[in-house]
Amino acid sequence: MSSNYDKYPFIEVSKSSDKCFVGWADIFGEIVRFVQETGQPKYVVCMDVYHGVDTGPVREAIGRYVPAATVIHTGGALKSVSGIGAMVYPFVTDDQVFGKMNDLEMVDFFDTDELERVRGQIRAIESGIVIVYGEGASLFADADLLVYADLARWEIQKRMKRGVVGNFGMDNADDQFALKYKQGYFLDWRVFDRHKLLFFDKIDFFIDACQEHEPKMVDAQLYQKGLDEAVRRPFRVVPFFDPGPWGGQWLKEVADLDRGEVNYAWGFDCVPEENSLLFKFGECTFELPSINLVLTRPRQLLGKHVYGLFGAEFPIRFDFLDTMDGGNLSLQVHPTRQYIKEHFGMDYTQDESYYFLEADEDACVYLGTRRGVKAADMIADLEKAQGGLGDFDAEKYVNKLPVKKHDHILIPAGTIHCSGKNAVVLEISATPYIFTFKLWDWGRLGLDGKPRPINIEHGKNVIDWGRDEDWVKENLFNNVEQISVNGHSMEESTGLFNTQFIETRRHWFDSKVTHYTNGNLNVVNLVEGDEAVVESPDGLFEPYVIHYAETFIVPADVPSYTITPSGRSTGKKCATLKAYVRK
Helix, strand or coil: CCCCCCCCCCEEEECCCCCEEECHHHHHHHHHHHHHHHCCCEEEEEEEECCCCCCHHHHHHHHHHCCCCEEEEHHHHECCHHHHHHHHHHHHCCCCCCCCCCCCCHHHHECHHHHHHHHHHHHHCCCEEEEEEECCHHHCCCCCEEEEEECCHHHHHHHHHHCCCCCCCCCCCCCCHHHHHHHHHHHHHHHHHHHHHHHHHHCCEEEECCCCCCCEEEEHHHHHHHHHHHCCCCECCECEEECCCCCECHHHHHCCCCCCCCCECEEEEECCCCCEEEEEECCEEEEEECHHHHHHCHHHHHCHHHHHHHCCCCCEEEEEEECCCCCCCCEEECCCHHHHHHHHCCCCCCCEEEEEEEECCCCEEEEEECCCCCHHHHHHHHHHHHCCCCCCCHHHHEEEEECCCCCEEEECCCCCEEECCCEEEEEEEECCCCCCEEEECCCCCCCCCCCCCCCHHHHCCCCCCCCEHHHHHHHCECCCEEEEECCCEEEEEEECCCCCCEEEEEEEECCCEEEECCCCCEEEEEEECCEEEEECCCCCCCCEEEECCCEEEECCCCCEEEEEECHHHCCCCEEEEEEEECC
């Protein structure tokens, strides 16, 4: 199978790379030049960093390229590990998987007296270059020059898995990845995002720290120009992929991934909290967290309606679940809105759906309970199986339905579900993707050789036992309604369920189709066809080519766009699946 799936989509911001500095020598060369041009006798440079940025090379580079500077690392003013541990415990909790959202600020992690002492030390310096670097650097002084080194959350996770990054202020780089990820999700990344937003528009230079041995820096004007460009046109975030115990082989071929990897279970094609964006400045490709676009341009990206509901959060997620030549996903359920608010401090829950991009003849979905199931009996059997006292007979309790390509299965919170083997699911869901209560994992181990956490205690509290096989077939299986049809296109509503805030529309077409955003964020995937071109009817952005299975984002500020079959798909029937927040 040939692949034209683009793993490195970019937004071209400038034809010139003149203001893109690559490597610490060029970066500090530009900083020193900038400082010297001011002629100030004393100049304070604050280099603030996001969680996971390795500051060791920064210190080494300062010594090599700015040897006369007074250098202060912020880590010396942090509270003790035990002090930080006690402070964050109410949000981290003892749970293996789940924590609670926090309201901490960056300054809370520092010892107040030591922070004030260092501030006084900096004020007392009368001349020369002072460089403050590390997490929270902007708290230590009023910077004459403010630099920010950033990382996407996916890169942080990769470093966590390698054991080189722990949680902020903790000595836990060697801890299990799942525990570090939990603390990052519920605590660290929220704190760092709030901190970054406080001074985002005052930053003079941004550093891409994603490539550990090749940092890149651009000035804020170019960086902000890239963010402005992104909300004026359709774009894709940079996808990432991860293996899993049930993973399949389809993504390897379609996305041209490492054939030597055991499998790829997940393909995260649109999760802006964790994905990155690529900006192109001439020959220089600059990577940044896509969450920065959400945090700083929420109204333009999301639209007035979505922003009013969710604030600066991207509420729609598209990802792939690949079980082709793999295994069943875990049997699972997601919390109701009331439960997730009460127990985890989240304002909305993970309602979702499965759109089947591919399905072999034996593909299936487990969805809802069998008719007449007694809750106590099922929970008792789950607990016995989890305790090693036998297997769990899923088909005795859970409805199993055959599926085929282009079936759309709706999964409102509280519905027991899982995709079976030999299928590829385009999962469309609300964003709080960590809240999956696994009920049964088919007796297998994770890729690390250890059992994956099972959450029967949470799960039994949210299962809707009224969603049996009759109810599921009537309400959740291919709930398709034709909206309009003409000679060359057909629009269908495919869900989601009436309790869910996401609406999905499927368009079948063999010629140009016009879409209107109506001031609302659109997320779109090409679910049928080799290639299509996305254009502006008014010439507001350059034509944008998408390929099979690629997800692209259309910001609310884009009034309309057309999609036309192109390349090998010219004149052939194609289909897109579009998701947006209902009004």
